[in-house]
Amino acid sequence: MKLTVLGYLGGYPANGIGTSSYLLESSGFHLLIDCGSGALLSLEDVLDPLKLNGLILTHYHHDHTADVGVLQYYWQLHSKRYDEAVLPIYGHQLDSQNFKGLDWPNSTKGIAYDPNASLDVGPFSITFLKMHHPVPRLGCELQKKQAKKCWSLRPIRIIFLKSRRLLTMPIC
Numbered sequence: 001m002k003l004t005v006l007g008y009l010g011g012y013p014a015n016g017i018g019t020s021s022y023l024l025e026s027s028g029f030h031l032l033i034d035c036g037s038g039a040l041l042s043l044e045d046v047l048d049p050l051k052l053n054g055l056i057l058t059h060y061h062h063d064h065t066a067d068v069g070v071l072q073y074y075w076q077l078h079s080k081r082y083d084e085a086v087l088p089i090y091g092h093q094l095d096s097q098n099f100k101g102l103d104w105p106n107s108t109k110g111i112a113y114d115p116n117a118s119l120d121v122g123p124f125s126i127t128f129l130k131m132h133h134p135v136p137r138l139g140c141e142l143q144k145k146q147a148k149k150c151w152s153l154r155p156i157r158i159i160f161l162k163s164r165r166l167l168t169m170p171i172c
Contacts, residue, residue: 001026001144006042011063013038019063026144029053029122033140037066040074049074051082054121056090056113059137060098068102075107090121092128120145 002025007018018038023046024031030047032039032055043049049071058064068089075087086109089102093112102110113119119126129139 004046006046007036007038009036009063018042019066020058021064021067023047024124024142027123029124031056031121031124031142033142034058034064035067035071036063039067040070048082050078050080052087053083054088054090055108056121056126056140057092057102058140059133060091060095061137065098072104072108076104088121090119 004023006021009019019036020034021036021039022033088111090111093099115128124142127141131137131139
């Protein structure tokens with residue numbers, strides 16, 4: 001598994017650094033986790049956005065979703081497709097108004113996930129943990145199926161677990 005931090009600031013971008021957005025890759029599968037301000041520009045430095053296989057959102061604050069509309073428009077304007085005809089965007093329905101905005105004709109499709117159940121996306125199994133936040137927000141633990149590696153995204157740090165070894169990296 002490879003994790004690329006595309007942006008990690010909270011609230012707003014500054015000094016060329018965007019807000020929350022991470023690219024998790026494994027076995028040729030490309031999952032974007034959150035899509036904050038500046039995410040698309042940073043993503044283009046490492047991957048053609050049309051090669052994304054999915055996007056998962058932890059919550060709907062703008063520092064995690066500001067570039068969702070930009071990404072939807074990008075997919076709308078480009079007819080070339082790799083693996084996905086329409087980009088799946090996984091989000092919770094605890095905020096139904098924002099969830100409805102994940103559908104964009106011929107570009108993206110909002111797919112609801114259940115915060116109380118695991119979700120399989122490509123090579124990953126994702127479980128959720130409700131976090132203390134002003135709006136419904138979920139931490140994610142992403143585990144590669146058939147492997148003993150996982151990423152855990154929580155508000156203060158990213159935790160990488162491998163064979164009982166714990167590494168932490170600040171994200172905000």
